[in-house]
Amino acid sequence: MSELNVAIIGTGIFATNAHLPALTKSKYFNPCACYNRTKSKAESFAATSSTITTVYDNLEDAFEDPKIDLIDALLPVQFNLDAVKLAVKHKKNISLEKPIAATLAQAKEIVNISRNNPDITIFIAEHWCYYKSIPLLKEAMSKIGNVYSFTYHSTGQFNFDNKYLATAWRKKPEHVGGFLSDGGVHQLALLTGVVGEIKTISARTKQIREASGVDDIAYSLAETKSGLIGTFTYGSAFGSTDKKCFFEIMGDNGSIHFDFSPGKKETISLKIGGGSPESASSSEEIEIENENRSVDTEFEILGEALHSGNFSKVISTPEVAFHHLAIVDAMVKSSADGGKPYPVETI
Incomplete structure (x- = not known):
């Protein structure tokens, strides 16, 4: 070869x-x-x-x-x-x-x-897009009955020594959402890789740090094309705080909690049961070794x-990456319109 x-x-x-x-x-x-x-x-x-x-x-x-x-x-x-x-x-x-x-x-x-x-x-x-956690989370979803909702949370302290923020195109971003698309598409690759494409989103965004160029935190409510509802929270522009990254998925016969916070073992906690009074309950911890970071x-x-x-x-693919950027675009538009739900643009 x-x-x-x-x-x-x-x-x-x-x-x-x-x-x-x-x-x-x-x-x-x-x-x-x-x-x-x-x-x-x-x-x-x-x-x-x-x-x-x-x-x-x-x-x-x-x-x-x-x-x-x-x-x-x-x-x-x-x-x-x-x-x-x-x-x-x-x-x-x-x-x-x-x-x-x-x-x-x-x-x-x-x-x-x-x-x-x-x-x-x-x-x-x-x-x-190639994280090992994505197929593992999708497999876990198949075990918790009908899935209805999710919570995706990634927040942390502002890093004044972030060498990437010093680049000129990031300090004066021309890309939609600035920091929210530059770093946020990572998060959205994980989110949509598991729950599927987002159909509509209602969001509020704000700028905390001048170095970000534009808004750098986002709080939003989303609905997927398959009908799941959930929240997406993202921003690492706060003062002293722990970096917290977790992803929860809730079904009528169980739940999933994925903690991918830095410095911790990345673990999927799967709980099965609760679909009926007679349903058997069980739990499982799935550790992700050497994630593809x-x-x-x-x-x-x-x-x-x-x-x-x-x-x-x-x-x-370009289509998948377009969808990630389209979600950010819808968040920015929604925030500018007082949090009104906006459809995520499609091709």
Whole structure:
């Protein structure tokens, strides 16, 4: 099996700390080229790698290079659509960092481009889609009778040392919801991966930290397409407090509590019973070992798909990523309209 040659465009913190190590260790990929609009930064990035031998002068050079099989794009999201258009023009597969785009209009265009160009792979790098907890939670849901509601909660203290918040495109976000879409789509990948797509949402959002650029906390009530009702609470902009992350799912014959707070063993607590006076009760603790918190798994899945032509394991499609951004868009619109329920836009 020959390795696929990868050009990394955008050589910032996440490219250095996450993507380059994952691509380097993968049996599927050979990161061999890079580009940054500040060439000296690309040259410094290339110097950290034993495999990168080409540093491009211009962005389009990466797409024109005949030896490149995959463009790994880590750009401010408002430039994702332009990168996709270049990929189609030059017949290159492309991986985009989440969120899929800055606006729903851009995201919809990426989806349509993907549908109209089936010979080009457009992969959204949303690694939360590949969490081990998702199939385990879905299996647990099948054991608690008819499912009616959920509570998704992820809040924490503001991190003044967060190196990612210092990037210019995050400090002055052009992407809808700013922090709420940049980090929130992670949470929504987990939520919707388990309970399915959201149909309507009523939300209130506020901004606590100037560094966030726009609103950075969200409290909302949602209904899924399948009829579940639940709450989605998200924000890490508060003062001193513990980081609390949990996901509860309630049925008429049991319940699920998933605690994924940092520093704790990630555990699914499953309780069965209560459907009738005669129903037997039981409980089970399911520990999740080595959750897929790095980007390694998503690149292994992408690599396997590109080599085999079988994309059945690819979850983070443009359509899925569009839905995550559409939920944030509906939350922002709802909040601006006094919390009025808003439909989540579909394609």
